[in-house]
Amino acid sequence: MKKNKPKFKQIIDAAVEVIAENGYHSSQVSKIAKKAGVADGTIYLYFKNKEDILVSLFQEKMGQFIEKIEQETTSKQSAEQKLFTLIHTHFEQLSADHHLAIVTQLELRQSNKELRQKINLVLKRYLKVIDQIVEEGVEEKLFRTGLDRRLVRQMIFGTMDETVTNWVMKDQRYNIVDQAKEVHSLIIHGLAHNGQ
Amino acid sequence: MKKNKPKFKQIIDAAVEVIAENGYHSSQVSKIAKKAGVADGTIYLYFKNKEDILVSLFQEKMGQFIEKIEQETTSKQSAEQKLFTLIHTHFEQLSADHHLAIVTQLELRQSNKELRQKINLVLKRYLKVIDQIVEEGVEEKLFRTGLDRRLVRQMIFGTMDETVTNWVMKDQRYNIVDQAKEVHSLIIHGLAHNGQ
Amino acid sequence: MKKNKPKFKQIIDAAVEVIAENGYHSSQVSKIAKKAGVADGTIYLYFKNKEDILVSLFQEKMGQFIEKIEQETTSKQSAEQKLFTLIHTHFEQLSADHHLAIVTQLELRQSNKELRQKINLVLKRYLKVIDQIVEEGVEEKLFRTGLDRRLVRQMIFGTMDETVTNWVMKDQRYNIVDQAKEVHSLIIHGLAHNGQ
Amino acid sequence: MKKNKPKFKQIIDAAVEVIAENGYHSSQVSKIAKKAGVADGTIYLYFKNKEDILVSLFQEKMGQFIEKIEQETTSKQSAEQKLFTLIHTHFEQLSADHHLAIVTQLELRQSNKELRQKINLVLKRYLKVIDQIVEEGVEEKLFRTGLDRRLVRQMIFGTMDETVTNWVMKDQRYNIVDQAKEVHSLIIHGLAHNGQ
DNA sequence: TATGAATGAGTCTTCATTCAT
DNA sequence: CATGAATGAAGACTCATTCAT
Structure with a gap:
């Protein structure tokens, strides 16, 4: 598994395309191989099995995804700004890669429990970023005290x-990045009147 | 499809159990038939095909689920109370049926796009309940004006x-009903200080 | 197996219709029962099994078919006239019952070897009629001597x-009865010039 | 479908054997695969589905069959000789391959309308050969004028x-090639006395 | 006699994975 | 490293037949 070989990425990119276009259950290994321009057998020189393609796909793509969010948020000053940046960058990145949006929001969820747990492992890093922003918010006395960290994260x-999934299921017909501000506001202030 | 026949419910209940215990992909029709105590062929007297079992399962169980929530919420006075009741009843019902919780939160999501759209159709009724509570909250001036209804619903x-899914993936090791109050508070007030 | 019960004929007539309309392989017992206006189980009070419906169908319908041909031919004087009458009546009867034509020429041939042998048993009576006409023709010195009886019959x-089958496969678009004269002529005189 | 691959022919030959020995309805794909010495899945590398095996079988075998008849007849001078050669070669070839005779005369007729129409397409080439011989016979003034070409062909x-089918159903117990002369005579002269 | 709900044996086809070249 | 032909396990679904009522 030499991850810096071009073929490794070639196959992963092919997998994203194939899955986005055909759906998870119609994405046979042979189809991915064809799109990647390699023989079926070659796949198995770079991946242990089919599931490993998906796990690697998620690791690779989500790794970049999270890294970008880390970069963008750390440069911001307040927790409030950081949270906005997180939401904005989250939406922005999925908006920029329609195939990836379909794959992460819809297709990859059709995988079995085992795979989903590996996916959750990757997500942990993202959840930590969220947790830290919340922590900072509390320290800055921007956020309430006594917040259940896990619930806040959830x-x-x-x-x-849910916002991204709805957008994908509506065939990405509107601009989701525009909604970052409102989502941010809802999370910060909830439904109640500011004055309350 | 004779939905008032006892065998219809028998099979659906067996399907919930089998899927919860074995996972979606290991839930063969023959396994469901065996658990229901009928012959394989009998399944096809009550359901068009395997997918139809899942759609019917969701319609049947979610129908009851939503009905209960509708009943509980309408008797409450304020939008705030209604929202709390909705959250509480949502958690309570899934908490009371561990198998169903696994099936709705994890296993049913492994279905293809087509099935998921049928599921969304059933969910629409639930989303309408949420929408109406929000509407009432705005009218009562409990909630802010200018809220994007879709985002609020999301x-x-x-x-x-997300809260329920996390609870299920943590093998339902804690009491989720206890969290209704805090979740309600987060949704109403968001993260910010009350005083802001 | 009380063959004079009306239901016996009811079921056979339904079978002819169903097979002609749906083809042999799409003619389930339940479909025949429905068309006959009886319950599935009732079929088995009159027939041993599905194959028995088909054998009985052939016996019943071909019995009448052959009987008619026997009647028509015996009244004729010469072997030549008898042969013409046989061909003409053969064409006429199938022409008058399109469903039966489809069933005997196309659909019933999709049955297995065993059933086909039972069908051949019924046909033997017909072949005997042919044989006897040939015999008479030889005695009348109308036909050549030294003819191989089996080959002539064939x-x-x-x-x-073959003529009827082609007509059926061309969706019975022309009048096959009109061809009796020419077929008769071909069989009597063959291809060669009369004068030869 | 790589028709020049040896496995293609291997499977077709196995299919002929299996169908001749077990009958059409007891000829499972797995049985054919086993006889051909390949895995079940390998069948589907060379054939679209089970029906495609049968169509290909008929095309392959009948193609050779007709080609042989074309070769043998063209070298003959008169239409009369050509017709004899056609009958003789027809009988000879089926006589030489007992399995093929069973398959073409009995088993393949158990297929559905759709398949039979594909079979008829292959047969058209044969019927054209017959038509041309008849045409030549008329031109040579050997045959009568005013013959209905379609009826003659039929x-x-x-x-x-019918002759071959009877021979097959009698378990091929006599020599059918011996009958070519008499069949030829019947077709040329019919039943009537030469002198008429 | 008549019903029709229930049975369960039987089979084609797919596709992830291997391995000889 | 790369190939791709070959493998074979696995499962949804149909439908003739039965039998309790």
Whole structure:
């Protein structure tokens, strides 16, 4: 598994395309191989099995995804700005890669429990970023004290995830990046009147 | 499809059990038939095909699920109370049926796009309940004006859904009903200080 | 197996219709029962099994078919006239019952060897009629001597059968009865010049 | 479908054997694969589906069959000799391959309408050969004028086909090639006295 | 006699994976 | 490293037949 070989990335990129275009269950190894321009057998020189393609795909793509979010957020001053940047960058990146959006929001969820747990492992790094921003917010006295960290994380991630999934299922017909501000506001202030 | 025949429900209940215990991909029709105590062929007297079992399962179980929530919420006075009741009843019902929780949060998501769209059709009724509560909240001046209804709905549903999914993936080791109050608070007030 | 019960004929008539309309392989017992207006199980009070419906169908319908041919031919004087009448009546009867034509020429041939041998048993009576006409023709010195009886029978039956089959496969678009004269002539005189 | 691969022919030959020995309806794909010495899945590298095996079988075998008849007949001078050669070669070839005789005369007729139409397409080439011989016979003034070409073709093909089928159903217990002369005579002269 | 709900044996086809070249 | 032909396990679905009512 030499991850710096061009063929490794070639195959992963082919997999994203094939899965986005055909759906998870119609994405046979042979189809991915064909799109990547290699023989079926070659896949198995770079990946242990089919599931390993998917795990690697997620690691590779989500790795970059999270890295970008880390970069963008650390440069911001306040927790509030950081949270906005996180939401904005999250939406922006998936908006920029339609294939990836389909794959992460819809197709990859059709995998079995085992694969999903490996995916969650990758996501942990993202959740930590969220946790830290929340921590900072509390320290800055921007956020309430006594917040259940896990629930907060679930609200933030759940809201963004549901928002992106709905956008994908509506065939990405509107601009999701535009909604970052409002989502941010909802998370910060909730539904109630500011004054309350 | 004779939905009032006892065998119809027998098979659906067997399907919930089998899928929860074995996972979606290891749930062969023959396994469901065996658990239901009928012959394989009998399944096809009550369901068009395997996918139809899943769609019917979701319709049947979610129908009851949503009905319960509708009942519980309408009796409450304020939008705030209604929202709390919705969250509480949502958690309570899934908490009471561990198998169903696994099936709806994890296994049913492994279905293809087509099935998921049928599932979304059923969910629409639930989303309407949420929408109406939000509407009432705005009218009562409890909630802010100018809220993007779709985003609000996605925050509410996404937060609950993510919360339940995390609970299921943690093997339901803690009491999720206890969290209804905090989730409700997060949705109403967001992260910011009340005083802001 | 009380063959004079009306239901017996009811089922056979339904079978002819169903097979003609749906083809042999799409003619399930349940479909025949429905068309006959009886329950599936009732079929088995009148027939041993599905194959028995087909054998009975052939016996019943071919019995009448052959009987008619026997009647028509015996009244004729010469072997030449008898042969013409046989061909004409053969064509006429199938022409008058399109469903039966489809069933005997196309659909019933899709049955297995065993069933086909039972069918041949029924046909024997017909072949005997042909044989006797040939015999008479030889005695009348109308036909050549030294004819191989079996081959002659095969020529006569084969020609008629192929002619009807072609007509059925061309969706019965022309009048086959009109061809009786020419077929008769071909069988009597063959291809050669009369004068030879 | 790589028709020049040896495995293609291997499977077709196995299919002929299996169908001749077990009958059409007891000829499972797995049985054919086993006889051909390949895995079940290998069948599907060379054939689209089970029906495609049968169509290909008929095309392959009948192609050779007709080609041989074309070769043998063209070298003959008169239409009369050509017709004899056609009948003789027809009988000879099926006589030489007992399995093929069973398959073409009995088993392949158990296929559905769709398949039979594909088979008829292959047969068209054969019927054209017959038509041309008849045409030549008329030009040579050997045959009568005013003959209905289609009926003549049906007499010739029907007689041969019925003759072969009877021989196969009698378990090929006599020598059919010996009958070519008499069949030829019947077709040329019919039943009537030469002198008429 | 008549019903029709229930049975369960039987089979084609797919596709991830291997391995000889 | 790369190939791609070959493998073979696995499963949804049909439908003739039965039998309790």
